[in-house]
Amino acid sequence: MSERALRRIPLEKFMDLKVDYSFKQLFGSEKNKKITVVFLNAILQRTGRQVIKEVAFTSQEVGGEYHSDKQSRLDILVRTQEDELINIEVQLANQYDMVKRTLYYWARVYNLQLEKGKGYHTLLPTITINICNFGLFNQTEKFHNIFHLCEREEKFRMDDVMEIHFIEMNKFIKQWYEKKLKPWDDVLARWLLLLGMVDGRKKKVYNEIYEELEMLAMEDKNLQDAFGVWQDLSRSREEVLAYESRLKYIMDEEARLDDAKYFAEKEGHQKGLEAGRKEGIEKGIEQGIEEGMKKVAKKMMKKGKSNEEIMELTDLTLDEVEALRANNANH
Template sequence: MRFINPKIDFAFKKIFGSAQSNDILISFLNALLYEGRSIIESLEILDPYLAPQIAGVKNSYLDVKALLNDGTFVIIEMQVLKVQAFGKRVLYNAAKTYALQLTRGELYQQLRPVIALTITDFEMFAEHQDVTSHFVFKERTRLSDYIQNDIELVFVELPKFQKELEHLENITDKWIYFIKTTGTLDEVPQTMATVPQIQKAFEIANEVSLTQDELNTLQQQEFFAQDQESSVAVGREEGREEGRQEGRQEGRQEAQIELIMLSLNRLVGQLNPDLE
């Protein structure tokens, strides 16, 4: 048995953004946003996954977007590579989702809260080791909430999650483990199958359930992700090599300067012995 990798945009959208994924997404969001509490009772998946429309991966919106029962919008993004200004992009997408709710003539009171849930396959916040981070508007000194705290940024950093299967303690652990490891599994772990929504997610992720077109699209995205990772690795290595070359050049220049200074000192000493 083989499963598609939820860390790939296409796979993530199929698992969590399909028309039949409402119960999966509710369980997932309650786990990651509310520590497993049943805060979200129902939701509507906006721009749901439709296989025929995904063919042009490059032009498709592959994040998952949902409208919760309390009117809150949630946008969910899975990001594998650490790209420049990614933090600004997250903030921009959240602000855009908030601003575009209104059309001409509508009142600000009609704006609904936005939660941007971002799952990263890299570390964003090196200053701490918490897997999940929540950011809202706070007064800098008193740390009191802004009167309309309508935009919340939530980050889940997969590299910081180090629990093994036998040490999963709750629904939050299980969903993060699902995202991080499903692409490497060949069967559904028994402890995961006890959660109906996770079992259903595994069924959607089973490669057997995909059409040939979907498999081709998934493969294209995987190749693209690998190419991007290789490009980043090459860029870093070239940067390190350039730094090493600059260091060697600086070392040679410093040695030459020291040699020149030594020669000058000797010459001055010969011309004016009183200076020695």
């Protein structure tokens, strides 16, 4: 396959697939269901009898139980042929709530299964996949971490109902550049290269990643098909306008959060200075009073006053008065 056959538009025209809108157009569409299945099997490492063969896209609305709750819309939610529910979320900007938000979404999706009149034994595994364009876990260099409910010491699973995946794209790209990955042998690495080729926020395309994808697509028909769909999306005027609108919103929100953090830190710093200044003045006054009382005590000692008289007038302790007497005697 020639480069011309793989790529029909300039590289800089490609959408960033880490933006939730473009991600959903590629992986959340009924007409691209085969691509979704291959992608899920790669992430979940399904082989043999466990492989996902079919998915059905289901309602993405997760409502709140309380009147004040807002409707939440999941990125992609599918049900497999085994009735497992799989939610895929892609997050471009770090809003510092990813773990708690994930647990909330997982719980809401798990709850969707329980229909009136059915027992808890009917609840099937629910899987959440998070693709993050930022670092999340400092405890490990792994870019793909999988969590279950496990006993703390012996590590056996309490149940198989919970499975949560976090994929950190920044770690993945770093390890790819360091040649620690083998996309020719690792199907997931190929798909993550697809997601990592474009950085919409920086308006940057990684040509080195494209070159490897081009070679990989010669051997991987599914990857080649995904590339074709991606190009079609990226040259559709309507899709591009929707994508750019969503990217702008995400970047505006990120800027707003940065501004809020900056002004909060600035205000906190100013309050800290004021508190420090006030504390310093108070300590200065206390120290001045203490020094003044010691001078009075020394004069009283010269006049032959007793420890009790000095303590009563100056509020110094007995130890402090005796220490002053000893100091005067040495001098």
